[in-house]
Amino acid sequence: MSRLLGSFLIRWLACSLGLWLAAALLSGSVSYGNRLGAMLSAGFILAVINMIIKPLVVLLSLPAVILTLGLFMVVINGLMVLLAAALYAPLQVGNLWAAMVTGIIIGLVNLAVTAIL
Secondary structure, three states: OHHHHHHHHHHHHHHHHHHHHHHOOOOOEEEEOOOOOHHHHHHHHHHHHHHHHHHHHHHHHHHHHOOOOOHHHHHHHHHHHHHHHHHHOOOOEOHHHHHHHHHHHHHHHHHHHHHHO
16 A cells, blocks of 8 residues: 555656646746645646546557557647646646647656656
8 A cells, every 4th residue: 555655656746846847848838826735736636637547548549549659648648737737727738739748748757756766
């Protein structure tokens, strides 16, 4: 049980750091209100979405993922960011392109955090 909790906390940290970095890089398209609590809450919601909903979406869209050699995962990540923005009002994402770039940034931060730990 504690291993699952630790994994979730790392995912939450990576999502929060990725959102912070994306908001800094894409200042006109991604915003969380410049509040630490809003960033952590948005990261939590995104971590829950990525843990529960994303595997189902990937499974349902597996033919598209295979056909595009995995590039459709960028679109799926962007859709998960848009879903988090729809569920949590302080997180504002301008469009699908900004959401896809945010998903890429979060993925890279997650990769870096995982490699460090």
